[in-house]
Amino acid sequence: MSAQLDNQAISILKENDLGGYTIPTKGLYPYQWNWDSAFVALGFATFNMNRAWEEIELLFEGQWDDGMVPHIIFRKDDPSYFPGPSVWGTTNPKIPTSGHSQPPVAATVVRRLFEQDTSAAGKEKIKSLFPKLLAWHRWYHTYRDPEGHGVIAIMHPWESGRDNLPDWDNAASHVDISDIGEYTRKDTSHVNPEMRPKKIDYDRYLAIVKFGRDNNWDPKIVAEQCPFFVADPGNTFILLRADRDLLAMAEALGETEAAEELKGWIALTEKGIAKLWNEEKQAFVTYDLRNDVLGDGISSASFLAPYAGIREEKYINPTREHFDRIAAKVNYTMPSYDPDHPLFESMRYWRGPVWGIINYLIATGFAELGDTARAERLRTDTVALIEKSDFAEYFDPITGEGAGGNSFSWTSAIWLTWAT
């Protein structure tokens, strides 16, 4: 079974490879996505190290002059996706892109590639990628944490990568949708609309894109005025982890000035995460910075503290307890949203389904804590899901049924790098 699935996963990556960059799946997502490419690079690294580096290098071809690495790189226009480049209206001179970012997993991936590839060429790759990664992290700390709270905000649900998470609902309800005009979605013609965000979500997504476009995607204006600006435990923990990995690379490269800057960001974030701690829920949650509202929802990102290197028992013990409560409730960990919450929906995208990449991140953190049992539960559940329902985009945590797109790149990649 395993060898057969290994071959299938390799074939999927090769079929979704459009020449140096990989699309998430055919039809539904025909462009290069930011964190998808990072995970895909880990998959490629299991059988073709050069191709792994190339995936990351092509992602950084889309980097903006201010350091931002966009969430989509539109290398060629494809009418099967909405919203395409003309809707974003960005002015990046190099390649058309979207106007905001996505979870910064790339530095963590690059560190792993660097450790695996001990060749002289590997050292050259990291030397050229290091300043680009540093500039991106600096952009995140400057513009998505403008007041220096030590937590990272998103300006659009898409920036979190967890698009229709129930935790964004309240904050997004303040976004004025009266001026968005007519539009036609494409996603619901590729997959069952019941497994996708609702129309009201898309109305809000487009209203925020309009705000960005109207303000030329200026990150300073975004930080001051964007109608949606919410601190996300997902991006905060992922960046904290990525800062630590970038620091390890800075030290290996003798980049002392960069190392000091990274240490400052790490110290700030280690303190700042207290702002995302919901004492009553005993969990890390979202914080709506625009409307000053602490969220009450437990999502899969609530389990990323160990991955971020957080070790305080006051955080880690309740995290383990929530894990066990949820693990007892579902057949497959980790649902993207708490199954005990009234807004949980087992098949609707980021409102309940299991995502292999998130399982991989959470399990990495538990394994590093020495918590093998929970890490293994996540891994064996992921294996069972893929064996049952193939390389789907996401899975129902109760039935194990696959949902969304199929022959999905990041599911294949995490199979190769971790689950198998």
Ligand code: 2M8
């Ligand atoms: C999903 O998001 C895109 C918008 O970015 C979409 O629904 O059109 C998310 O799952 C996101 O995390 C992912 O990177 C992307 C491509 O797989 O699809």
